[in-house]
Amino acid sequence: MPKPLNSALVAGSVCVAIVAASALGITAFGLSTSGQTGPTRPEPEADQTTVTVRVWDDTVAAGYEKSFATFERDNPDIEVEVDVVPYDEYFTTLADDVEAGEADDIFWLNSSNYTDYADEGALFDIDRVLGRTSRAAWSPAVVDQFTTDDGHLWGVPQLSDGGIALYYNADLLKQAGIDPATLDELAWAPGGGEGDTLLPVLKKLTRDASGRTADDPAFDGTPVQYGYNAGDDLQAIWYDYLASAGGAFENDDSTAFAFDTEEARVAFQYVVDLVQQARVAPPAVLTNENADYSREQFVAGNMALFQSGLYSLAPVDAGADFEWGVAPMPAGPAGRISVTNGIVAAGNANTPHRDDTAKVLAWLGSTDGAKHIGADGAAVPAVLGAQEGYYDHWTTQGVDVRPFFDVIDDGPTIAAPTGIYGRTQSIIEPIFDRMFTGELSVADALAQAQSEANAALTGVPVARGGVTPPPADDDEALN
Incomplete structure (x- = not known):
């Protein structure tokens, strides 16, 4: 194993930094995208219910496998399967599966992609399912980020990461x-x-x-x-x-x-x-x-x-x-x-295993359920009681994580994109890709992407190049 250079850590200060970072909303939304699945599982027993969990990160999935092994020991009538889908195709596939009624019982969501599902009634209301008092165990920033204006929380906080x-x-x-x-x-x-x-x-x-x-x-x-x-x-x-x-x-x-x-x-x-x-x-x-x-x-x-x-x-x-x-x-x-930004585990409101899915969500929101994420160093858990394990892991490895937290603690931050980006990402991303390859100038790409994305939000058609077409005259409107 290579030895990282930043090995001089001060235990108390970094631990406090991690907890303080969570309170400020230090969360992650772009993880490993290689899409390798976990170990093959035996077929469930005939009297077992299988609850599936969809994520996009291999390293966290490995922690989940360890976590769910404990859960299954204490809940022998429930088997939990982890499904890893690469990030590049995650949200497109999820949207198709939700629409077709084939989505996993639990799936990860980020701040750009949860509001539409919440508005459509596709998610568990976490306060109703687990009780509002459950919020006290989780990073307040992640809770706030996934709580809509009407006060409802739409996922169990999972990851609470630092900055860049x-x-x-x-x-x-x-x-x-x-x-x-x-x-x-x-x-x-x-x-x-x-x-x-x-x-x-x-x-x-x-x-x-x-x-x-x-x-x-x-x-x-x-x-x-x-x-x-x-x-x-x-x-x-x-x-x-x-x-x-x-x-x-x-x-x-x-x-x-x-x-x-x-x-x-x-x-x-x-x-x-x-x-x-x-x-x-x-x-x-x-x-x-x-x-x-x-x-x-x-x-x-x-x-x-x-x-x-x-x-x-x-x-x-x-x-x-x-x-x-x-x-x-x-x-x-x-x-x-x-x-x-942040990541939550959302419950599929259309699951045929509602009670068992709720049990798995409650486990994911507990210290014991989340500890393997932090203990393996995969990510900072959004479950407050599991965060110390993350700090302990990287201290042992000799890695100084303070730069990720100092950038948050020492200055202003920019909040992650909201649901309007989730609804228009398929418009903006290809234009930005062409900007970086040099096919479009920066000025043209920004103008086009903003015009077309805003038009999509309002339903106003935009012509090629980002210019809104003139209204049709009466004769054209009749044809």
Whole structure:
């Protein structure tokens, strides 16, 4: 196992940081997407009920398997099966299955994708099923995030993650003559102008097959070692750049998108230029197709800096065979600002096993039920009583998790996208993909994506290119 560098932890301060982070809404929504299923289970006995649980993360699924083994021992009439669906197809498949009445009894939801199901009556009302007093055991921020304006909670909080930080390959930094301690001072500036300390470092950390760095005039523009993981990654990259430029994604009441602004153009242009112009990050044609491509390159030793969240901690620890550590994410014109979000386990209101499903949900919301998530270091449980195990695991591994929490504790945050993004993601994402490949300019992509997404929310048709067509005259309207 590789030895991480950040090994000097102060037990009391970090433990407090984790609990405090939960109170502030520090949660994760983008986890491993490789989609490997758990171990094969024997067929249930004839008198058993099978309750299925759908998730999108392998490492948490492994913790669930251990957790459900205990649950099944105490509830021999219930078998629990974990179904892992890759994140890239998770919500499309879930929507189809819910509509067809074939969804799992319990399934994960994030903040962008729960309100429609709640509005359609497709979810358990957790307060009615488990009792409102159950809320006291869970991260208040995750509870608040999945409680609608009418006061109803629509899922059992599962994960409560920290903010975004930089994983670094110490060997590659040493080769470039960069002290890991200086990563704390990295900042980006519009267009790579005055005050930009990030781009020069990324160029020094990017090399072609001849060993030339990206700041060498002879650099051939085809890296074999990447400096960074810029790309169309909402949680880890562009959403945080948008916030640190002073921009917003939605309007104040989350009824429409508000990202076609100068701040957003500055932020997206900087990130796109890292890919298209500076060539310090992987080509978008690779990262658009494989959400885990950059993490795979980092773990393989082909990327020096990898910006991500706690959800990448277990895969990096398991796969990296070099010295690595964690540093704060780069700051922007408005400071160092990270996204926050959460994940819940929602009950399928149409399950034929309502009582047994409720028992499994209650188990997932208990300290004993959630402890394997934290104990294995897969993620920070949203069950408060299970969080200490997460801290203990990474202390033993010698990993300093403080940068993930400091970014939340020390400054403002940006809330994760709400349900309006879940309803329009299929519109926005392909346009942003084309922006990162260079098929669309940043200005055109933001204008088109906002116009078409807002039109979809209001039902107003939008012509190709994001321009609302004129109303038909009376004669045309009759045809």
